[in-house]
Amino acid sequence: MAVLFAGKKGLITGAASGIGRATAIRFAAEGAELTIADRNLAGLEETAAMMARTPRVQGYDAADYASCRALVDVAAADGLDIVCNIAGLLKWGPSDSFSAEDFDLLMHVNATSVFVICQAAMPHLLKSRGVIVNTASTAALQGQPYNIAYSASKHAVAAITRGLAIEYAAAGVRINAICPGHVVTPMTQNTPPPEGVDWALMMRNAPKLLDGSCEPEDIAEMFAFLASDKARKATGALFTVDGGQLAG
Numbered sequence: 001m002a003v004l005f006a007g008k009k010g011l012i013t014g015a016a017s018g019i020g021r022a023t024a025i026r027f028a029a030e031g032a033e034l035t036i037a038d039r040n041l042a043g044l045e046e047t048a049a050m051m052a053r054t055p056r057v058q059g060y061d062a063a064d065y066a067s068c069r070a071l072v073d074v075a076a077a078d079g080l081d082i083v084c085n086i087a088g089l090l091k092w093g094p095s096d097s098f099s100a101e102d103f104d105l106l107m108h109v110n111a112t113s114v115f116v117i118c119q120a121a122m123p124h125l126l127k128s129r130g131v132i133v134n135t136a137s138t139a140a141l142q143g144q145p146y147n148i149a150y151s152a153s154k155h156a157v158a159a160i161t162r163g164l165a166i167e168y169a170a171a172g173v174r175i176n177a178i179c180p181g182h183v184v185t186p187m188t189q190n191t192p193p194p195e196g197v198d199w200a201l202m203m204r205n206a207p208k209l210l211d212g213s214c215e216p217e218d219i220a221e222m223f224a225f226l227a228s229d230k231a232r233k234a235t236g237a238l239f240t241v242d243g244g245q246l247a248g
């Protein structure tokens with residue numbers, strides 16, 4: 001049976017858990033030769049054991065840009081066709097007490113590191129006419145109460161995606177982003193709503209499907225599509241998978 005990524009070399013960040021893990025498993029099943037990366041080395045080893053092809057396992061810290069560049073050097077040692085930026089961090093809470101330090105941390109981990117990895121990967125992707133798929137969020141497309149820093153960081157991912165797509169389209173490199181709604185992962189399971197939130201504000205954009213929460217595999221499916229030649233005419237676009245959350 002034909003597979004999507006035969007002979008393709010890819011880097012997947014955030015692969016120790018959740019959406020990154022599901023995407024690594026999916027891409028390996030499609031024949032990709034992968035470097036999987038995260039700050040959680042034990043989680044990466046668990047993911048590696050679930051994959052159909054043994055990956056290269058690489059620790060890094062998204063908040064440390066030298067570490068991001070070193071990661072790309074390792075992943076691109078034999079060439080690089082696909083980069084999936086999936087690592088991310090969620091912290092939220094009422095804005096009157098949200099610290100500027102946490103705001104900066106979310107911007108560094110969720111946004112600046114994505115730019116740094118895209119920048120470091122670009123010389124390799126220009127050679128391979130490769131593809132980048134970033135992870136934004138429905139928080140990139142609307143205001144979300146109590147979630148200002150995360151939402152700002154994901155708006156930044158959308159801007160990075162669109163701007164780079166225009167800059168590199170003529171050179172044949174495609175760059176898109178996925179905007180998941182609620183996905184059942186450790187991020188959402190381990191980050192309960194903070195004290196003092198107004199639930200009416202929180203739920204005004206709930207998913208509309210009967211079971212509107214996504215599984216990580218639902219998002220991995222979109223990563224596989226966008227990273228493959230099936231999406232050859234898609235670039236600079238934001239693809240929402242949210243159970244109808246943003247429909248109105």
Ligand SMILES: NC(=O)c1ccc[n+]([C@@H]2O[C@H](COP(=O)([O-])OP(=O)(O)OC[C@H]3O[C@@H](n4cnc5c(N)ncnc54)[C@H](O)[C@@H]3O)[C@@H](O)[C@H]2O)c1
Nearest residue numbers: 014016017018019039061062087088137180182183185187
């Ligand atoms: N779960 C959701 O509802 C949802 C919705 C929209 C977008 N997203 C985005 O999807 C992506 C994956 O999230 P998930 O839900 O799978 O969460 P997750 O917590 O299961 O996975 C995130 C991974 O990122 C890694 N990570 C965090 N900080 C890091 C750092 N400084 N350096 C290296 N790795 C780091 C974590 O170790 C973890 O393995 C994130 O970018 C997240 O913002 C998630």
